[in-house]
Amino acid sequence: MSMNTQGRPTGIGTVGTGASGSALIPDEPLLFEIGDTEHSGVDLPEVELSSDRLGGFGRKTKLDLAGLTEPEAMRHYVRLSRMNHSIDSGMYPLGSCTMKHNPRLNEKMARLPGFSDIHPLQPVSTVQGALELMNELSYWLMTLTNTAAVALSPKAGAHGELLGMMAIKAAQEAKGEAHRTIVLVPESAHGTNPATAAFIGYSVKPVPAKADGTVDVEAVKAALSPEVAAIMLTNPNTCGLFEPQVIEIAKAVHDAGAFFYCDGANFNAIMGVVRPGDLGIDAMHINLHKTFSTPHGGGGPGAGPVVLSAALAPFAPVPFVRKAESGLELVEHVEEQALGRVTAFHGQMGMYVRALTYMLSHGADGLAQAAQDAVLNANYVKARLEHLFSVPFPDYPTMHEALFDDSFLKDTGVTTLDFAKALIDEGFHPMTMYFPLVVHGAMLIEPTESESKQTLDRFCDVMAELATDAKEGNSERFTAAPMKAPRRRLDETRAARQPILKWEKPAGTLKAAE
Amino acid sequence: MRYLPHSQHERDEMLGVIGASDIDALFSAVPKSALKSFTLDLPAHSPEFLVEAHLRALANKNHAAGDGPFFVGAGAYRHHVPATVDHLIQRSEWLTAYTPYQPEISQGTLQMLFEFQTQVAKITGMDVANASLYDGSTGTAEAVLMARRLTRKNKVVLSGGLHPHYRDVVKAYLKDDPDLVCLSPSPEGQGDVLEHIDGNTAAIVIQTPDFYGHLRDLKNAAEAAHAQGALLIVVITEVVSLGVLEAPGALGADIVVCEGQSIGNALNFGGPYLGLMATRKEFIRQMPGRLCGETVDADGNRGFVLTLSTREQHIRREKATSNICTNSGLCALAFSIHMSLLGEAGFVRLARLNHANAILLADALAAVPGVEVLNKTFFNEMTIRVTQPAASVVERLAQRGILAGVPASRLLPGEEGVENLIILAATELTTDADIAALAAALTEELA
Numbered sequence: 024m025s026m027n028t029q030g031r032p033t034g035i036g037t038v039g040t041g042a043s044g045s046a047l048i049p050d051e052p053l054l055f056e057i058g059d060t061e062h063s064g065v066d067l068p069e070v071e072l073s074s075d076r077l078g079g080f081g082r083k084t085k086l087d088l089a090g091l092t093e094p095e096a097m098r099h100y101v102r103l104s105r106m107n108h109s110i111d112s113g114m115y116p117l118g119s120c121t122m123k124h125n126p127r128l129n130e131k132m133a134r135l136p137g138f139s140d141i142h143p144l145q146p147v148s149t150v151q152g153a154l155e156l157m158n159e160l161s162y163w164l165m166t167l168t169n170t171a172a173v174a175l176s177p178k179a180g181a182h183g184e185l186l187g188m189m190a191i192k193a194a195q196e197a198k199g200e201a202h203r204t205i206v207l208v209p210e211s212a213h214g215t216n217p218a219t220a221a222f223i224g225y226s227v228k229p230v231p232a233k234a235d236g237t238v239d240v241e242a243v244k245a246a247l248s249p250e251v252a253a254i255m256l257t258n259p260n261t262c263g264l265f266e267p268q269v270i271e272i273a274k275a276v277h278d279a280g281a282f283f284y285c286d287g288a289n290f291n292a293i294m295g296v297v298r299p300g301d302l303g304i305d306a307m308h309i310n311l312h313k314t315f316s317t318p319h320g321g322g323g324p325g326a327g328p329v330v331l332s333a334a335l336a337p338f339a340p341v342p343f344v345r346k347a348e349s350g351l352e353l354v355e356h357v358e359e360q361a362l363g364r365v366t367a368f369h370g371q372m373g374m375y376v377r378a379l380t381y382m383l384s385h386g387a388d389g390l391a392q393a394a395q396d397a398v399l400n401a402n403y404v405k406a407r408l409e410h411l412f413s414v415p416f417p418d419y420p421t422m423h424e425a426l427f428d429d430s431f432l433k434d435t436g437v438t439t440l441d442f443a444k445a446l447i448d449e450g451f452h453p454m455t456m457y458f459p460l461v462v463h464g465a466m467l468i469e470p471t472e473s474e475s476k477q478t479l480d481r482f483c484d485v486m487a488e489l490a491t492d493a494k495e496g497n498s499e500r501f502t503a504a505p506m507k508a509p510r511r512r513l514d515e516t517r518a519a520r521q522p523i524l525k526w527e528k529p530a531g532t533l534k535a536a537e
Numbered sequence: 538m539r540y541l542p543h544s545q546h547e548r549d550e551m552l553g554v555i556g557a558s559d560i561d562a563l564f565s566a567v568p569k570s571a572l573k574s575f576t577l578d579l580p581a582h583s584p585e586f587l588v589e590a591h592l593r594a595l596a597n598k599n600h601a602a603g604d605g606p607f608f609v610g611a612g613a614y615r616h617h618v619p620a621t622v623d624h625l626i627q628r629s630e631w632l633t634a635y636t637p638y639q640p641e642i643s644q645g646t647l648q649m650l651f652e653f654q655t656q657v658a659k660i661t662g663m664d665v666a667n668a669s670l671y672d673g674s675t676g677t678a679e680a681v682l683m684a685r686r687l688t689r690k691n692k693v694v695l696s697g698g699l700h701p702h703y704r705d706v707v708k709a710y711l712k713d714d715p716d717l718v719c720l721s722p723s724p725e726g727q728g729d730v731l732e733h734i735d736g737n738t739a740a741i742v743i744q745t746p747d748f749y750g751h752l753r754d755l756k757n758a759a760e761a762a763h764a765q766g767a768l769l770i771v772v773i774t775e776v777v778s779l780g781v782l783e784a785p786g787a788l789g790a791d792i793v794v795c796e797g798q799s800i801g802n803a804l805n806f807g808g809p810y811l812g813l814m815a816t817r818k819e820f821i822r823q824m825p826g827r828l829c830g831e832t833v834d835a836d837g838n839r840g841f842v843l844t845l846s847t848r849e850q851h852i853r854r855e856k857a858t859s860n861i862c863t864n865s866g867l868c869a870l871a872f873s874i875h876m877s878l879l880g881e882a883g884f885v886r887l888a889r890l891n892h893a894n895a896i897l898l899a900d901a902l903a904a905v906p907g908v909e910v911l912n913k914t915f916f917n918e919m920t921i922r923v924t925q926p927a928a929s930v931v932e933r934l935a936q937r938g939i940l941a942g943v944p945a946s947r948l949l950p951g952e953e954g955v956e957n958l959i960i961l962a963a964t965e966l967t968t969d970a971d972i973a974a975l976a977a978a979l980t981e982e983l984a
Binding site: 054060061062063065068077078081082083084085086087088089096097100101104105106109112115117120125128132135137139140146148151152153156159166167178179180181184189192213215217218219220227264270293295296297301318320321322325326340355356363364366367368369370372373376379380382383384385386387393395398400402405406407419420422443447453458473474475476503508509510511515518519523524525526 | 562619675932
């Protein structure tokens with residue numbers, strides 16, 4: 024068995040040398056190949072188990088959980104971490120994901136014991152500061168969007184969509200219009216939109232985009248009918264464009280007795296500059312983990328508060344904070360017309376603290392400046408690259424994302440995927456690929472406001488050099504990429520055909536250990 | 538503004554490259570009536586020390602759990618989190634990475650998720666686990682929908698011992714569904730589900746330890762469910778209990794959902810938390826959420842990827858198993874690090890210590906005049922009946938600096954027979970002095 028740089032046996036089927044196990048690029052065995060059931064990194068007193076209160080339900084099967092001492096754990100997780108790209112280590116221009124800088128003051132504030140060490144069900148009189156914080160965050164969100172209410176509790180964007188659509192469904196039922204069973208979703212929408220609509224029993228009707236990448240108000244009007252409950256529209260849309268006819272669309276939707284759900288994933292482009300409430304939206308989730316800088320953490324946790332128009336406000340779920348004589352109170356139970364509860368407790372307090380910290384740091388002026396810088400950066404990338412790349416929708420200035428299609432790669436033998444993987448070898452995280460679906464071989468670049476001009480110039484230089492190289496026929500640099508990452512391209516087909524979803528002790532071999 | 542890198546000079550230079558006269562030219566698609574047509578009643582940007590002072594003032598208005606004796610549980614538990622955990626999860630490469638869509642430069646997150654899935658499968662005794670859901674309550678709703686897809690039947694029976702918030706979330710997800718049967722609260726721990734199982738039943742949902750702390754018989758429940766072609770969904774809100782209680786997988790569970798907050802994660806006033814979900818191998822294609830799987834790279838090296846994504850919204854859109862996208866990655870990391878530090882030896886010791894402290898608490902409470910402990914069985918949590926309305930007793934104890942548990946009526950307003958019930962938990966952090974202080978104060982309040 025080959026050995027890695029720690030002198031440990033590496034896992035079955037791996038090699039410990041070469042691109043993935045040398046110098047400062049670590050290779051690391053699985054925790055179960057390092058630790059065993061006797062090692063532990065915590066010191067706890069041994070107590071006798073008196074089992075009569077366990078009523079015969081005590082454990083008889085073995086846990087077989089590997090443990091690590093503290094130094095072993097520290098090294099395992101530090102070494103693993105170094106196999107990740109992160110926003111702190113380099114540009115992360117994933118379109119639709121808003122990978123902006125995560126200020127560390129936010130982390131420090133979220134860890135104050137007055138926020139992190141309070142229980143959701145301790146008496147309300149002992150958490151008045153927490154309720155005040157929720158109230159303040161609500162005020163910021165409603166003010167920035169010019170809306171009547173906000174439901175803070177959704178756990179992420181898709182959860183917020185679910186809540187918003189539930190509120191719309193409840194409102195339609197309250198109007199006696201439960202027969203409205205169709206939701207309009209433009210073809211360029213995020214996958215979560217149709218998934219959410221279907222999840223609560225709506226049928227989804229796609230709305231085609233115009234050739235210029237925006238939604239056609241006439242197409243919306245044609246699709247509206249007495250069976251339509253709502254439209255789910257992203258604005259700015261997933262092609263990076265502000266919908267120029269959004270006000271007309273909202274009016275047509277309302278005239279037809281339907282509601283306007285706005286996917287707020289791209290709010291970063293317009294915060295402090297445009298208020299979605301002024302455009303006629305009825306509900307919009309705000310990804311605190313995108314727009315308001317709470318860290319993505321390798322896939323969450325997020326938070327997806329939903330702002331609501333006056334028409335939908337009565338259908339907000341519990342809990343919410345309300346002013347009372349004795350201070351602030353937490354309304355935890357269903358009142359008239361409310362749709363109930365979409366999560367236990369009160370939502371993502373840890374994210375509320377971080378988001379409010381971010382808002383207070385920026386202020387109204389800083390948020391508007393951030394949005395404008397995000398738009399400036401995307402347009403700068405587009406301007407610097409459009410002579411080499413193909414721009415599918417050149418009619419409008421882009422908002423906070425620059426979108427290219429793959430026609431510039433025609434006849435090069437290089438695909439969007441190959442191009443993205445080559446970017447990895449140049450030290451950048453790839454852009455979002457093959458999304459939105461309405462653009463062939465899409466490359467969606469969202470630099471965010473956090474990138475300096477110097478970084479953008481370096482990124483554009485690399486992109487230009489790659490495009491030129493691809494057009495000159497040097498396809499191997501792309502098809503073989505990445506060469507310098509901790510792993511080369513992974514066999515996803517094999518992973519799906521023969522799923523291995525947990526570690527099993529290799530049959531007939533000795534346990535791998537030091 | 539300390540977070541924005543451009544100088545005004547650079548902005549102007551960039552506008553020049555773009556060929557725009559000013560920044561507003563880039564917003565030309567926005568209707569004039571909506572662009573900067575307002576003044577926001579919000580403060581201007583602020584230096585770090587002033588922001589910090591503002592938030593500290595808010596935090597200081599709260600009574601932190603560590604400020605005094607603390608017995609609050611009911612679905613969220615205060616445990617010790619080793620310093621290593623919080624240090625590691627704040628490393629940039631963990632904290633500021635996105636969902637691992639580019640596996641070649643996300644092997645850290647992916648290998649961690651593979652290890653996490655293995656740990657969850659082991660403690661629950663199930664074949665496979667996913668890479669996390671938002672929390673236990675939404676996980677329970679997802680499990681119910683999954684069971685319906687698997688059985689193609691509709692009736693779902695929720696035990697009266699299920700956490701009321703979890704019940705409410707399932708009700709919201711299945712709005713007005715006539716096939717959803719929610720049984721009345723069962724504070725005495727009475728078995729209540731089995732008689733409701735029939736041939737149309739997709740699943741029964743049983744929490745153990747239940748909301749009131751009682752341990753429930755899963756083996757009987759599994760047999761009764763399976764006899765009618767129904768699935769057993771087991772809900773566990775205190776995951777530490779699995780250190781001493783038999784794994785649900787060994788007792789016949791089909792889907793196990795846990796709130797994983799107890800391991801590695803702080804109370805955080807209710808979130809972010811961590812939904813764990815595990816199931817049988819044959820059910821994975823109906824499982825919601827992300828899954829990480831092992832594979833090899835072009836050089837034959839072992840590596841990890843997100844897999845079976847044809848279940849998910851970004852591929853299947855309206856035909857997906859769930860709309861979930863972002864989940865609880867960093868909370869899963871904290872769980873996995875803490876679980877690695879514990880190992881089998883530490884996890885079992887931790888669970889025993891919790892149980893031992895709960896026995897001390899139960900015995901001390903039973904000796905207080907006017908208190909009746911309802912539980913014959915429990916792990917680290919129990920329900921007591923007192924001689925006065927519980928909400929008022931708990932409030933008075935809070936004013937004396939003791940956070941004495943949760944009045945059942947807070948979660949079940951208007952429900953008969955729960956007004957005088959308090960649910961209390963002990964953990965490894967509960968001291969003899971805490972218990973003595975509670976018993977003394979309760980004795981005075983009930984006198």
